[in-house]
Amino acid sequence: MRMTTFLTLLFVLYCAEAGVLLLFAAWSPVWDRTVIQFPVAMLRGMMLHPAFRGAVSGFGLVHLVWGAHDLHALLSRKARAGADV
Numbered sequence: 617m618r619m620t621t622f623l624t625l626l627f628v629l630y631c632a633e634a635g636v637l638l639l640f641a642a643w644s645p646v647w648d649r650t651v652i653q654f655p656v657a658m659l660r661g662m663m664l665h666p667a668f669r670g671a672v673s674g675f676g677l678v679h680l681v682w683g684a685h686d687l688h689a690l691l692s693r694k695a696r697a698g699a700d701v
Contacts, residue, residue, distance in 0.1 A: 636680070
């Protein structure tokens with residue numbers, strides 16, 4: 617396995633893990649308990665706002681799509697290389 621293939625697979629794995637975490641973390645009870653402990657009320661209010669939570673979830677969705685795109689590109693590149701042999 618070439619180093620670029622290995623690094624691409626690591627990036628895809630990172631995107632999958634970060635995407636799932638960001639997609640669901642902002643809506644979990646752990647988020648509420650952690651944010652309530654912030655000493656700055658304005659920051660606490662912003663992080664508990666549904667629009668901010670949606671932005672965090674959207675960023676997670678971007679990670680998932682990016683990882684899927686890179687995985688598709690890697691697999692199609694490997695399929696083309698296998699067909700040329």
